[in-house]
Every structure is written in C-alpha cells, then in structure tokens.
Amino acid sequence: MATTTQTVSGIIQEIKRQDGTGPSGKPWTKWSLKIQEDSGENHYYTWFGDGAGLRTGEHAVFTYSTKENPNNAQHPYRNIQSRMPDLPPVHQPDDLSDMPPGPGIPPPAAESPVQPLIVPIVIDVPPLPPNPAAIGACANHAVDLIVAGYYPKPEGRTMDSWIWEIRDHIYWNVNQQPCMNGHFCYRHGEPFIHSTRTDSWGHVVEGEEPCME
Numbered sequence: 157m158a159t160t161t162q163t164v165s166g167i168i169q170e171i172k173r174q175d176g177t178g179p180s181g182k183p184w185t186k187w188s189l190k191i192q193e194d195s196g197e198n199h200y201y202t203w204f205g206d207g208a209g210l211r212t213g214e215h216a217v218f219t220y221s222t223k224e225n226p227n228n229a230q231h232p233y234r235n236i237q238s239r240m241p242d243l244p245p246v247h248q249p250d251d252l253s254d255m256p257p258g259p260g261i262p263p264p265a266a267e268s269p270v271q272p273l274i275v276p277i278v279i280d281v282p283p284l285p286p287n288p289a290a291i292g293a294c295a296n297h298a299v300d301l302i303v304a305g306y307y308p309k310p311e312g313r314t315m316d317s318w319i320w321e322i323r324d325h326i327y328w329n330v331n332q333q334p335c336m337n338g339h340f341c342y343r344h345g346e347p348f349i350h351s352t353r354t355d356s357w358g359h360v361v362e363g364e365e366p367c368m369e
C-alpha cells in the first residue's frame with residue numbers, strides 16, 4: 157500500500173503514554189491518541205514525537221501517514237509525523253457556493269515579504285472570507301507537494317512554518333482565484349482577445365511580442 161501524508165484536524169479525546177527501550181538501548185515514548193476528527197469520525201493515532209504538551213479536550217492538527225493493518229484492512233494504522241499550527245475546527249459547508257458573498261477582506265498572504273513562488277494572478281474580484289474547509293484541503297495539497305519535492309523546504313525553516321506558508325500560497329493563489337472558462341492567459345493573468353483579422357486569440361505584453369493562445 158502506498159504511503160501518503162495526510163492531515164488530521166480534531167479534538168484529542170484520549171492520550172495514552174507508553175515508554176520502552178529499543179534494541180540499541182535507546183528509550184522511546186509512544187503516544188496513543190484518540191482523536192475526534194472535525195468530520196465527526198473517531199480514529200486512533202500513534203505518535204513517537206513530543207506528546208508532553210498534548211491535553212485531552214484540546215483541538216490539534218497533525219500530519220500522519222497510514223500503514224497497512226494486517227488484522228483489519230478497513231482500518232490502517234495511522235502514524236503521526238508532526239504537529240502543525242492549529243486551524244479553527246471545520247463547521248462550514250465544503251461548497252463555497254453555499255457561502256454568502258464576503259465583505260471583501262484583503263488576502264493577508266499578499267502582504268507577505270517572502271517572494272511568491274509563482275507570479276500571482278491579480279484580478280479585481282473581492283475574495284471570500286477564509287473558508288476553513290478549503291484551508292484544510294490546501295494544507296493537504298501543501299503537504300503532498302512538499303513531500304513530492306515540488307516545494308523544497310528552504311534551509312533554516314521549520315517544516316511547520318513551511319507547510320503553513322505553502323498552504324496559504326495555494327489557498328490565495330489557486331483556491332481563491334476566479335474560475336476562468338477558456339480564452340484566458342494563466343501565465344499573465346489576463347483574458348485573450350479575439351482578432352477577427354487573423355482569427356486568433358492573444359493579448360498585448362508591454363515591451364514584448366504579443367502573447368498568443
């Protein structure tokens with residue numbers, strides 16, 4: 157079974173600690189957590205990390221990978237890899253179309269002093285207020301892309317802060333971008349114009365050759 161990194165967000169219902177010593181004499185601590193996920197499902201997770209700060213009743217977010225459970229194929233083992241910055245619990249509809257139009261809160265990520273990885277598409281459409289379900293999905297995409305090597309973590313950055321940054325980058329520059337329906341240049345972020353003379357689509361780029369579809 158392929159191992160993929162996923163994210164779990166929920167309330168910690170139970171914490172069990174088990175200490176032991178490995179074959180080389182190195183001590184280990186295993187934390188067994190029962191988490192009531194934001195979806196309402198309960199699952200058990202195992203973590204060999206620093207669980208000393210965990211509290212029952214606390215809302216937390218973790219990345220984890222799954223491993224085949226030979227005794228129960230329906231319930232693979234869930235091994236936590238790291239704790240992530242928390243998000244508010246998801247109570248909102250998954251579908252953005254169910255949300256009322258937002259008051260036009262400016263995207264905070266746009267103020268980031270860090271150079272964006274992709275040139276952001278700037279279009280004058282007021283963004284919706286952050287949607288927790290969409291942010292959660294973006295966190296999953298961010299982890300997948302980092303693990304796949306598309307966004308290598310810069311030296312000196314913690315993995316948590318890097319996932320956070322890529323999550324926000326994907327949220328504002330992909331998830332919250334308007335949905336275009338053909339004849340749109342995603343590279344320059346503007347619509348292609350139809351030329352009846354040449355029957356082609358393109359747009360002007362200042363100081364360069366026109367960009368053709």
Ligand SMILES: [Zn+2]
Nearest residue numbers: 341343344367
């Ligand atoms: Zn273009």
